[in-house]
Amino acid sequence: MAETFKLRINGRDHEVKAEPNTPLLYILRNDLKLKGTRFGCGEAQCGACNVLLDGNAVPSCDTPLWSVPGHEITTIEAIASSDTGDLHPVQQAFIDEQAIQCGYCIDGIIISAVALLKRERDPTDAQIAAALDRNLCRCGTHVRIFRAIRAAARVMQRQTKP
Ligand code: FES
Ligand code: FES
Structure with missing residues (x-):
């Protein structure tokens, strides 16, 4: 059954409604339109879907939605400097x-x-x-x-x- 989750992504708060086991990757790409995080294998084998979770690289295809509230998620869209726009x-x-x-x-x-x-x-x-x-x-x-x-x-x- 779908539930509501509060997420912190790229320094902003988001609220999404989905099944708890939905992969974070689907939320990023389909709900939040953050398309820089890619779908590759869908099985935690290729790294195309990696995001930073509290500063550590994790495969978002293998990260269920229920596990991420309370953690800081950073996608490729927020790797450049938010102050100057300079590339990392x-x-x-x-x-x-x-x-x-x-x-x-x-x-x-x-x-x-x-x-x-x-x-x-x-x-x-x-x-x-x-x-x-x-x-x-x-x-x-x-x-x-x-x-x-x-x-x-x-x-x-x-x-x-x-
Ligand atoms: S899509 Fe390949 S590791 Fe996630
Ligand atoms: S798969 Fe084409 S640059 Fe890596």
């Missing part, structure tokens, strides 16, 4: 390094990279690989994706220097 360093680095081909996987990969760089200022290649373990890219831009994440890390290190 990870987004800018993906453009600079031309790490995007068809682009279908990229929003989810950027979400994973943002979460990684929040907890690791200077990630090793092994840490980048581990963070992207559940992100599939069929276009095979992995080398450029790694380069972009390393470049974004350098930019963010400079930005946070005292």
Whole structure:
């Protein structure tokens, strides 16, 4: 039976009515029209639907609606600066390094990279690989994706220097 849930998404409060087990992905795309979060496998295997949940990257296709009230959800639409509109360093680095081909996987990969760089200022290649373990890219831009994440890390290190 449908119930009403209060959600905090991209810094704004939303109220939605749906079955408790509805995947968060469906709420984002169908109810709230936040289409940057993609549907890929629907089985928590590809990472295309990743969002930040309290700063951690999670697959929204495998995140039931009942589990998210009280948590801060951030989608790709709110990764750029809300003050200046500037792209996040990870987004800018993906453009600079031309790490995007068809682009279908990229929003989810950027979400994973943002979460990684929040907890690791200077990630090793092994840490980048581990963070992207559940992100599939069929276009095979992995080398450029790694380069972009390393470049974004350098930019963010400079930005946070005292
Ligand atoms: S659509 Fe969610 S992980 Fe693939
Ligand atoms: S850029 Fe096409 S699937 Fe990754």
